[in-house]
Amino acid sequence: MNLKLYGYWRSSATYRVRIALNLKGLEYEYVPVHLVREGGQQHSPDYQGLNPAELVPTLVDEDEDLILNQSMSIVEFINERYPEPFPLLPEHASDKARVRGLAQDIACDIQPLANLRVLNRLREQFDAGDEAVRIWAANWIEKGFSGIEKRLQTQAGKYCFDFNVTLADVCLVPQVYNAIRFGVNMEQFPLINRIWHHCEELEAFARARPENQPDAQ
DSSP: OOEEEEEOTTOHHHHHHHHHHHHTTOOOEEEEOOSSGGGOGGGSHHHHHHOTTOOSOEEEETTTTEEEESHHHHHHHHHHHSOOSOOSSOSSHHHHHHHHHHHHIIIIIIGGGGSHHHHHHHHHHHOOOHHHHHHHHHHHHHHHHHHHHHHHTTTBSSSSBBTBOOHHHHHHHHHHHHHHHTTOOGGGOHHHHHHHHHHHTSHHHHHHSGGGSTTOO
């Protein structure tokens, strides 16, 4: 097996990469990195050797002698190396930019504000309790989803962009999972909710769900 994905079952960044690998029909070895156990296995010397940022995911492509971090970089690498059967970016430059823009709304502006190290800092530095942490995460997800919902009104079809699965959907579905986890009422975002349900009907998305991973708790 030439592809190894180091990740954590509930990491939305790892979730994106699992979806992309599944859409492309690629076999890979999944190597769990528990972000809490043993003080966080991402901080171990062995893992730091793969990813000095001490974050997940990390993709190792043994055929290319390549180690990649950052989920967006990994997904675009997968898409370019294996363009079929689901090209994740449109051909036209303007459409491609719009897809990337929506994906980055999620990956750059929403998700980082509620990742584990930010939430842990809220607890450690500001004595935030579980409910305060939940409200923090839900607040930023709702603000981000409000803008995305409006944008989708002019471009969505069955999926975020017309009727083809794209990088935007690969990013959206894990963020909806996070939204539900933090108690966001998804009924206020009918377009996002509809697209999420359509994606969840696809086997590639269903197999990538956190609860279907070998390290799920």
